[in-house]
Amino acid sequence: MRAQKIETEARQEQIIEAALELIGADGVNALSIAGIAERVGIVPSALYRHFKSKDDVLDAVLELIRTRLLANVTQVREETPDALPRLKSLLMRQVRMLSENRAIPHVVFSDGIYTGHPERKAKVATIITSYLCKIQKIVEEGIQDGSIRRDVVPTTASVMFLGMILPAAILRNVSEGGFDVIAHAQNAWPAFVRCIATNT
Amino acid sequence: MRAQKIETEARQEQIIEAALELIGADGVNALSIAGIAERVGIVPSALYRHFKSKDDVLDAVLELIRTRLLANVTQVREETPDALPRLKSLLMRQVRMLSENRAIPHVVFSDGIYTGHPERKAKVATIITSYLCKIQKIVEEGIQDGSIRRDVVPTTASVMFLGMILPAAILRNVSEGGFDVIAHAQNAWPAFVRCIATNT
DNA sequence: TATGTTAGTGAATAGTGAATCACTATTCTG
DNA sequence: CAGAATAGTGATTCACTATTCACTAACATA
Numbered sequence: 520m521r522a523q524k525i526e527t528e529a530r531q532e533q534i535i536e537a538a539l540e541l542i543g544a545d546g547v548n549a550l551s552i553a554g555i556a557e558r559v560g561i562v563p564s565a566l567y568r569h570f571k572s573k574d575d576v577l578d579a580v581l582e583l584i585r586t587r588l589l590a591n592v593t594q595v596r597e598e599t600p601d602a603l604p605r606l607k608s609l610l611m612r613q614v615r616m617l618s619e620n621r622a623i624p625h626v627v628f629s630d631g632i633y634t635g636h637p638e639r640k641a642k643v644a645t646i647i648t649s650y651l652c653k654i655q656k657i658v659e660e661g662i663q664d665g666s667i668r669r670d671v672v673p674t675t676a677s678v679m680f681l682g683m684i685l686p687a688a689i690l691r692n693v694s695e696g697g698f699d700v701i702a703h704a705q706n707a708w709p710a711f712v713r714c715i716a717t718n719t
Numbered sequence: 720m721r722a723q724k725i726e727t728e729a730r731q732e733q734i735i736e737a738a739l740e741l742i743g744a745d746g747v748n749a750l751s752i753a754g755i756a757e758r759v760g761i762v763p764s765a766l767y768r769h770f771k772s773k774d775d776v777l778d779a780v781l782e783l784i785r786t787r788l789l790a791n792v793t794q795v796r797e798e799t800p801d802a803l804p805r806l807k808s809l810l811m812r813q814v815r816m817l818s819e820n821r822a823i824p825h826v827v828f829s830d831g832i833y834t835g836h837p838e839r840k841a842k843v844a845t846i847i848t849s850y851l852c853k854i855q856k857i858v859e860e861g862i863q864d865g866s867i868r869r870d871v872v873p874t875t876a877s878v879m880f881l882g883m884i885l886p887a888a889i890l891r892n893v894s895e896g897g898f899d900v901i902a903h904a905q906n907a908w909p910a911f912v913r914c915i916a917t918n919t
Numbered sequence: 920t921a922t923g924t925t926a927g928t929g930a931a932t933a934g935t936g937a938a939t940c941a942c943t944a945t946t947c948t949g
Numbered sequence: 950c951a952g953a954a955t956a957g958t959g960a961t962t963c964a965c966t967a968t969t970c971a972c973t974a975a976c977a978t979a
Contacts, residue, residue, distance in 0.1 A: 714910040
């Protein structure tokens with residue numbers, strides 16, 4: 520049975536989405552053109568009408584993740600004005616996002632994407648660091664307005680913030696969902712507050 | 720030129736060591752029998768005299784990492800009696816270990832090892848959780864003797880402890896060493912203390 | 920309705936890397 | 950020193966996957 524003809528842009532989205540889901544399920548290594556094609560409902564070779572190569576697909580996946588990740592931060596900025604509530608809201612958002620989108624840690628932390636692709640590795644580095652920079656900025660503003668201790672190093676705080684999310688994501692992955700990421704975030708938050716907030 | 724003949728046990732160690740280094744450099748995906756063989760100085764097929772399969776090599780690598788990782792914890796237990804100094808010492812040890820041994824995060828957090836190998840994934844899960852359990856125990860003892868706050872959830876604390884190390888390791892990997900893991904640990908430690916220690 | 924363009928198909932190709940095997944060189948031992 | 954056991958070699962097989970290509974069906978538009 521022949522697949523329905525669909526315009527390239529729509530197919531591209533389907534393909535990226537399918538890739539994202541497959542990566543979330545089995546990791547970057549298990550991602551194959553055949554697998555994507557099957558999920559989309561076309562034949563493997565048809566995929567090449569919409570992407571030049573598998574690498575192209577991976578680049579697109581990475582780009583999508585980048586925008587989703589950073590969008591979260593900017594949305595939080597608009598939502599709340601103060602540093603601590605911003606961070607808390609961001610934490611909960613990210614954790615929820617990871618719950619729904621298992622692919623993200625796979626893509627960002629698996630070497631499968633950048634073996635033999637220094638440019639892509641650099642891109643991952645850029646994504647992470649620009650994410651951290653935004654957090655750092657929130658922390659700096661918190662120091663300015665006195666809600667965050669002066670002796671907190673913004674860089675360190677941003678990495679520790681990531682430290683509430685990342686190990687949890689990996690634990691969830693490795694234990695097949697046997698780790699409650701959201702509960703962890705809720706427990707970790709007050710502790711994190713103690714470690715950066717000024718004593719009241 | 721023919722390679723020197725060496726007894727299996729010694730070769731096995733060489734092979735595991737080579738695998739570890741290759742993984743550290745380029746990740747699990749880039750690991751090939753040919754690569755290992757070249758590094759060891761034998762021909763690819765010779766490797767099969769010492770290991771049944773590539774999977775066997777990976778299992779051995781994983782086992783080595785497991786022992787190294789857990790050995791660190793038990794050594795720290797012998798070294799110092801109190802919870803907080805123990806944790807600090809453990810932190811610095813782990814960070815130093817990661818600096819010297821780039822393969823560890825690759826092996827533990829890359830999906831390359833467990834795609835299609837549920838048993839191995841389970842083993843990774845076991846390694847991480849048993850590591851966390853040991854930390855948890857230290858925390859619990861700290862709560863007992865009053866050096867750690869009563870309202871700290873031991874599980875959460877252990878995951879956050881990992882959160883000082885893990886993101887740092889990944890940042891270092893991704894940025895090609897452009898991130899000072901040891902400096903980060905030194906900055907993060909006092910903050911972590913604030914978040915779990917009783918106020919003095 | 921005819922025609923050009925776009926998307927889908929299936930078979931063929933080619934590269935890669937793990938694993939096997941028959942054979943050879945080396946080392947150990949009686 | 951003979952010969953058994955052990956380790957190394959190179960050619961080869963095998964499976965797996967990305968990619969190409971000639972062809973076909975569907976759609977848009979003139």
